[in-house]
Amino acid sequence: MSNSLESLAIGLDVGGTAIKAGLVNRRGHVVSTQTIATEANGGVDHVIERMIRLIRALTNEAAAAGSRIEAVGVGMPGTLSRKKGMVIAPPNLPGWRNIPIVKWLSEGTGHRVVLDNDANNAALGEFICGAGRGVQNMIMLTLGTGVGGGMIFGGRLWRGAYENAGEIGHTIIVVGGRRCGCGQLGCLEAYASATATVTRAMERISNGEDTCLRAELNNGRLLTTEMIVSAARNGDALARDVWEETCRYLAVACLNLQHTASLERIVLAGGMSAAGEALRRPVLDAIDQIGSKMLGDPPDIRLAELGNDAGFIGSALSVFEPA
């Protein structure tokens, strides 16, 4: 009963395999959390039903603790429209086309519901109570299967005119370069995502280059960036090359963002940021090496602090944002 009268938000982070949710207060403190399987194969109605049940469970939990629910924030993979409250066509959720999710969840739970994309919400979470604390201008790069971005300008999420700002992964860094999943040539994502890093390593292994990573493959395992980072740490030349290359591409992305937007901070998040200083340090070194000496204020690069919780925390906090 210590939280008596406190107003809490429910935050959901909906992915292709799991839905993470939590009760969060206005300062980002997590009161409780639940994770369920998305069961995306069950279809749109099935997933919506699961989300409604999850929201009701958390509402009851809040009520039992004497708190009331301010609203529900939902983070989903794009494409979507926050303004319209619609999920449009997320690649990770096949079959979801133009779903008025805000209307459905709001009717199903009685709460005000706010929708945004997961990268924006994760950036908001880190901004308010993670690696972005204390600054007003930051960009968070989410490094995983793809490269996503969330931008905070002047203390507010910047979504852009068409709500799709922050697609840093699809900025071109090598004109005429590697083909990206989006169709363009030379996108950052085609060089510096986890997927691209593994691809670049596999290409060199297929070419017969010597590396301890071959043993992993011979054992029938799929190559991951964790294996590459660990092999690099153990002095494997190929792994070191590939990883340093990834970090160099990320340094280019950071420099480009800094030249464009003059930021206080760039936060590295997502699966690949689990490498920690083995990621941050070589990115900083590469910025120092390739960046213009005229760049008066180099970006302050930090590792994300909230891990997988950034998404639902940010979703919850998004309900407190001015409209």
Added chain:
Amino acid sequence: MSNSLESLAIGLDVGGTAIKAGLVNRRGHVVSTQTIATEANGGVDHVIERMIRLIRALTNEAAAAGSRIEAVGVGMPGTLSRKKGMVIAPPNLPGWRNIPIVKWLSEGTGHRVVLDNDANNAALGEFICGAGRGVQNMIMLTLGTGVGGGMIFGGRLWRGAYENAGEIGHTIIVVGGRRCGCGQLGCLEAYASATATVTRAMERISNGEDTCLRAELNNGRLLTTEMIVSAARNGDALARDVWEETCRYLAVACLNLQHTASLERIVLAGGMSAAGEALRRPVLDAIDQIGSKMLGDPPDIRLAELGNDAGFIGSALSVFEPA
């Protein structure tokens, strides 16, 4: 006497060779204009003295017409600090180091004085009464000796945390590519500025390729982008190649800005934009060709409308901006 009681601003656009100035009303209407030589060789004090005399002359002109001066806006090449009112180290004005220009001009004229960099002021001018009318989110690329940028987000100039946002010319588009004047490799400016366009043409001419441009050089003339555009128009293959390449690099820059910031409009300004549709059309074609089909809302590319007046008009309008 028709402007009686109207409040006007004085705008100055200070370049290495000329100072353009004007009396401008709050809606960007130019009441009168004057241009004088900078006489930068005369030193800092000499130029400041000339600026003060120019401001006094325009003040008297306003008074004679029954108008009062709201304030004076000054646009200078960077680096500078708007917040501190200081010119720091502009490459085009040798000898200018840490000049408290706002203090000096304000003491010399009795007016409130506001300083900003020329690219920002030109973007503000186009935003309020040129090619940016009617939108809230735009970026203006100034294409000349270098590639500059000015950004309007949510109807306000975005200067960034360290006041140097918009350095689009130094975003890297070819990792490990051509050396830029800033020291980096592969900057947009090293490929798509007027200087870089001429350099790329000269390289091919030096390699002995056939082109009508050789005649210009044999006549002792310096190659310009105007000559290249005109030769391209007349079917010269080398000129067409070089110009199309420039437009392709600019298309990459536009795509990158669109993916990053989700803009309503991108305005092409500066000397090279005098090419008009011969610039805009191939940039649009290249965006269509190389841009991701996933890019829901392609950038709306327009040509600047105010020409060389954008600078002083924007300088004047900057005094009406909230602080």
